[in-house]
Amino acid sequence: MVGTESATVDEQLHEHFTRTIERDQRVEPRDWMPSGYRRTLVRQIAQHAHSEIIGMQPEGNWITRAPSLRRKAILLAKVQDEAGHGLYLYSAAETLGVDRAELTDKLLTQKQKYSSIFNYPTLTFADIGVIGWLVDGAAIVNQVPLCRCSYGPYGRAMVRICKEESFHQRQGYELLMTMMNGTRRQREMVQDATDRWWWPSLMMFGPPDGDSPNTRQSMEWGIKRHTNDELRQKFVDMTVPQAEALGVRLPDSGLVYNPERGHYDFSEPDWDEFRRVLEGNGPCNAQRIERRREAHRDGAWVREAAAAHAAKQQRRGRAAV
């Protein structure tokens, strides 16, 4: 008898959840949700947060070598934003009942992933501009639809992030325009950086639709609003005129406007490379994770000291009362 009743309650909860999604309303932290929905969100938000945190490294790498105080201040602000984005996202993940420290452990022990794009090196200062233009540009295309994600806290975190990403992309493009108006050597640096980052940027949208088994369920749940290939196409269409305005060549001989489709055709990225990098064999995977572990170890005494200070203050406060 009890079993039947609880089955009915479960059905009602499920129905309420489904209705919320169908009406395009938001699911909030204390609502009932299917365990798969919760798991998918935790995985996606954590992976997204880790990407922001690891993403500080390729650019942080150039802060001390920025060519002017202006560029250094901009780069510092940008890297600080990435840390902030990571924290907004960990905050959103915590509303699903996981702990930030637990997620950090999973990153450090490589039980959770981060975006494969950050496993490529930043070889010259032009890379800083190209990351802003292409990598943050791709991130914006990915993230704008996430502002309408069915899970409230994730959507709200994305709204904050998207506002700040716009600065990231524009500072990158401006940096590149400056270099393109400079010497021949500087223009070559921009072209070289574009050649190296173009394909990894296209891979940021994930595997082709036919090879992305979770997409359908995520779309049904309103976590994802567009497929990987739709977003990739949108990014290509947006970027071609930007490359023309800048005067750089995108490294794809198959890139040509298709008037029938109303979109640019482009070649298939090297998905074997994508899988290799995702499996941990990209140029910088080991370095990135080791740097993150080191930072965590080096920061341990600060975290402990702050906690000890807080405990002491609390004891004194109690004694005073």
Next chain:
Amino acid sequence: MTDSTDRNPEPGQVRTPDTAWPLFEVFVRGKRGLNHVHVGSLHAPDERMALHNARNLYTRRNEGVSIWVVRAEHITASSPDEKDPFFAPSGDKVYRHPTFYELPDDVPHI
């Protein structure tokens, strides 16, 4: 706010010390004349550090003129489901809304 279930570490997992830092919910007054609005959460060892961290995290671009932080554990919330009988008493009192009253169109300023 934050669901307190399922916060236990995996068996055998070594906890990092910052788990001891409590969770604070952050509320920001965007500008004078507006209410404080919940913007997110953060971990900090104490209230003072929570305020400083909140400033650095949630108001890097003049998003606020005042910040409240409160330990998440100190928040009492209505029941788990955001739509439940707790709010039913307001559901059947349509007469609390101005649109409940029908007045002739030609009466001015009302």
